[in-house]
Structure formats: C-alpha cells, structure tokens
Amino acid sequence: MTQILIVYATDYGNTRKLAETIAAGARSVADTEVVIKTAEEAKAEDLQAADALILGSPVHMGSMDWRVKKFIDTVCSAFWMQNTAVGKVGAVFATGSGYGNVGAGAELTLLSMLNNLAELGMVLVPLPKSTEGYAKSGLQWGAYARSAGENLEQTGVSDESLVAVRHHGAHVARVAAALKGQPIFG
Amino acid sequence: MTQILIVYATDYGNTRKLAETIAAGARSVADTEVVIKTAEEAKAEDLQAADALILGSPVHMGSMDWRVKKFIDTVCSAFWMQNTAVGKVGAVFATGSGYGNVGAGAELTLLSMLNNLAELGMVLVPLPKSTEGYAKSGLQWGAYARSAGENLEQTGVSDESLVAVRHHGAHVARVAAALKGQPIFG
Amino acid sequence: MTQILIVYATDYGNTRKLAETIAAGARSVADTEVVIKTAEEAKAEDLQAADALILGSPVHMGSMDWRVKKFIDTVCSAFWMQNTAVGKVGAVFATGSGYGNVGAGAELTLLSMLNNLAELGMVLVPLPKSTEGYAKSGLQWGAYARSAGENLEQTGVSDESLVAVRHHGAHVARVAAALKGQPIFG
C-alpha cells in the first residue's frame, strides 16, 4: 500500500477543490491510500507515515501562502534536520487569479514549494506536457488552475482545468509505488 | 542624454517586435537615445556606452535563448569581472507560445536574464501591476507577449499585448535618467 | 528626508543583527530616516510612510521565514491590490547556517522576498560584486551572513561578514533618495 499525504491551504475553496481532485487521481491507482490535511492540521506523524507529500497553495505575491510556509518551518524542518524524509516522493500544485495572462507568479510559487521538498531529499515529479488537459492548466513544475477572469473577477476553477490536476495525482502515486522500499540514497 | 541598449534574439520576429516596441516606449521619454542590437551583433562597446540594458528573448525550455546566453557569457562577463556595469539600470522582456495557459516558463525565463543583470550590479526595473495593458501581458519581472494560441498554433503577438511592453520601455528610460551620474554604489 | 523601512524575522538574533547593521548603513546617508520592525510588528502605515522596504529573513528550507510571509500576505498584498507601493524601492538580506558550503538555499530565499517586492512594483537594488566585503558575504540578490560553521555548529555571524551588509543599507538609501518624487511609472 502506498500512502500519499496532501497538504494545502485555501482561501475560497479553489485550492481545496484541487486537493480533492489530486486525491481522486491518486486513488485511481491501485493500492494507494490518501490523507488530505490543511496546512494547519497536518502533523509530523502524517508526514512520517507518507510515501509521498503533495503540497498545494494559492499564489500569494508569487509564493506560497504563509500557512503552508508555517507547516514547512514548524513541521517539515525537523525532518530535514534528521534526514527522515529522504527518498520520499514530492510534488506540488497551485491556484491563482492568473492576473496578467502569464501565470501571475504561479511558476515561482510552485518552485518555492518544490524547493522545500528538494531540501527534504524527495524525488520530484513534474507535470509532463503530454498530460491530458495540459493545454488548459499545465506548467512544468506541477498542476495549476486559474480561479479568476482577466479582470480579477472571481470565477472559480473550471472543470476542464482540473483534468491535468487529476492526472498529476495519479502520476505521483505511481512514482511513489515504484520507489517505495528502494534504497535509492544509500 | 540617457542611452538605452536593447539586446534580443528572435526566431520568428515576435521578440524583435517587442524590442522595437520597447524602443518606441523608451524614445517617448525626452532626452533618450536607443540602440537595438541582436545578441549576435551586440559588442562590449555597446554596453559600455549604455546607461541601461534591456534584454529580451523567446522562452526556450524555461530559459533564455542560447544566443542571449552567449552574449552574456562572452560580452557581459568581462563587465562583471571588472565591475564596469555597476550602477547601470536593467530590465527584461520575452515572448513565447504560452502553452499551458500558465506562462509556459516565461517567469523563469525573465528571471534567468534578470539574474545576469543583478550579477552585473544593475538596479532592476520590474513591471508594476498598475501599468496600462498589464491584464493582457504583464508579469512582475518584466513584459511578455504570447505568440501562439492555446494549441500551439502560431498567431504572432497581438497589438493589445504590446501596450504594457511599450510602457516598460518608458519606465526604464525614466529610471535610467533619474539614476544617471548618481554615486549609488560608492 | 528619505524613509527606509526594515522588516525582518529572527530566531537567534542573527537576522536582527543584520537588520541593525543595514539600518546603520542607511543612516550613514544624509537625510535618511530608518524604522526597524519585526514582521509581526510591522503595519500597513509603516509601509505607507516608507520610500523603501528592506526585507530580511533567516533561510528556512530555501525560503523566507513564515512570519515574513505572513507580513507579505496580510499587510503587503493590499498594497498590490491597490497599487500603492508602486515606485518605492526594495531590497533584501538573509542569514543562515550555510550548510553545504554553497549557500544552503540563501539564493532562493533572497529571491522569494524580492519576488514580492517586484509584485508590489518596487525598483530593486542588487548587491554589486564591487561592494567592500563582498568576498565574505555577497550574493547578487542581496546581503547574506553565515551564522554557523561547517558542521552546523552555531557561531553567530562574524563582524567581517557584516561589512557588505552595512554598505547594502547605504546603497538602498541612495537609490531611494534619487528616485523619491520621480514619476517613474506614469
């Protein structure tokens, strides 16, 4: 059984919708168990038990929500110190207004979360351009869905933007299964 | 008189169109002279003479075109070694297919160019969200225009995406004028 | 009179020491007033009154301390929405263990803070290689001081690492003075 932990923050429910979609994608892979927690709920034992951590956040000023950062600083950093997340699998997702038609900081937001996963020693799963739905909501670093229209009007994330998101969850579950128990890092 | 140097690479003419639009914006500021060169034409004496350097590139695999990088490695790096571009002004722009609806690597492309400008000791000019046209083609790090449709069909950059681009040129000219001759870095 | 606001978080007092050193550097420039606040103390009116914002943080897992991010999410983001920090000046600094002898994530930490400043529309001040003391504690994006030895033993930041830090404060004060009242962004 592969254990996937999804940790996220949400303001208006859009990032929660992505978290649930990722979870559904992960669960579509046989022998996968998923736990979803908000960044404020997630505890060290959740990460301890997980084979993969998928972090999600709204885009706030080009980086992750402070609550996700607090989870990293107060929960994940002890795993860094003790090398106890080395060899797990990591991936990321985000939502945002997309103001400006160029991602509005989504790329560095995804990267700021991946950075923490890399520091923990996790093998990182990108989102390949070949993924179904990529043309609607894809970026190399992970899945993203736009939650507002061109003039910042709140529209919520569209169903078609969730297609790639769902596949992202399945990809991570498969990498985690393939690497589980492998003595990668000696 | 403020001297602005624009250096760019282009594949299909889109980035050239942005370079010319930035130049027009810069020239709209009184007492500004603009030189435009491709990355293969630009020489050390061009940078020597400039008060500001504006770098532009197509997005290629999430970073700048290799010809822009060659300009940096073979021309700019001597300025780094000798500290001879310290206190000039820097800014960036890009074009790209935008595949994925999230910028397609535009953010890290702009950043990879800014990084070089920061190493040279240049004061950096972002693109504020308040800029006219930002909703069509704006990112915090600089100006961007999308050159393809949702399925990678070549459309070229639209006129409306050039509005923010033009302002970006004027912004840089004004910062360069304000800082010219100021002993900022001692 | 130029007003400089320094906002930081600190765990063991190292980042506070840098904040105070930056402040001393800024005050060494005539007609400069400096306000220093922790990220938890700083309020919207502090940023409103400032001509420049200098953000500082310990390096935590390759990005800024969550308290600095909370300041950005809860205080700065309203300035983004209303375009009320456009044209101010921004700069960054950090401290960290430096584990690994390659910066230990300092570069992306400085960048994650600069990213927020760029989104606010601030003109960004890098740290030029020509700065006195750069060989001890310099990076293109801003000032940094290492607070631990090679094996993570806490040593605190050295006096010689503070030389470039102090100059960084003076640089920012000079850029802020030169740009104050200039209609850069129209």
Next chain:
Amino acid sequence: MTQILIVYATDYGNTRKLAETIAAGARSVADTEVVIKTAEEAKAEDLQAADALILGSPVHMGSMDWRVKKFIDTVCSAFWMQNTAVGKVGAVFATGSGYGNVGAGAELTLLSMLNNLAELGMVLVPLPKSTEGYAKSGLQWGAYARSAGENLEQTGVSDESLVAVRHHGAHVARVAAALKGQPIFG
C-alpha cells in the same frame, strides 16, 4: 541495463572532473552503462537511448554555460515538442568560483538546468542533505564543487568536494533503474 547520459561544458576541466566523478558513481551501481559527452558533441540519438540525463555546467553569471543552453535549444527542444523524453530521469551538477562565500549563483544555475529537465517531463533527483560529503559541496538541487579560493584564485576542485558528487551519480542510476519501464505518466 540502465543507460545514463552525462552532458556538460567545461572551461578549465573542473566540470569535466565532476562529469567523470558522476560517471564513476553511476557505474558503481550494477547494470548501469554511462555515456559522457560535451554539450557540443551530444546528439539526439544519445538522449533517445538514455534512461537518465545528467546535465553539468560551470556557473556563468548565475546560469548555465551558453553551450549547455545551445544543446537544450537545438537538441532537447524537439523531445519537448514530441514528448519523447517524458518519464526519463534527470539531475544536475555544477562548478564555480564561489565568489562571495554564498554559492555565487550556483543555486539558480542548477535550477536553470533542472527547469529544462522538468519541461521534458523527467523525474528529478535532488541531493539529500544526508549524502556523505554534503557538508563540503552539497545543495538541495544537485552537486556542486568550488573551483576557486576566496579571492577568485584558481585552485581547482578539491578531492573532498567530489565525495557527494560521486554519490549523486549513484543516486541517479538507482532512480533510473527503479523507474525504467514503469508506465508512470500513462
């Protein structure tokens, strides 16, 4: 048999030394075959045949050498277009002067290469802090060795800085073996 392709550029032989050390590390894993090419020699058929691509570069102005970028733009980009590198494994390494004692741009250099690997759809292998030798030459994104002293005097890379580098090669070989033939991305 797992096939590893190492592609690099070198100015003074330091990055070549790392390439050869990575190769030795990869070959220490059973059933691994390694091909090393400079960025100017490497061809599409080399990447086609590989299960993993490890890219290495000197740090030049905070990003990869233009010859590595040319390899990416002229060889790798066709794999992006055709989705023919999706599911391979990727990793990176670098050398540099380290001027400033904070990595001197090594972090964004490693990231600029990883960015290309992510765009290709490769699963990314970080360098865990628990790796032997990390205290001498480790960064979360990959292996790095410093080639100059504090005042830019050329020293070459030290033997002790190569310890983590060698492990990095073995890590990548093991991930590539574990993922080979797995239908990760559907």
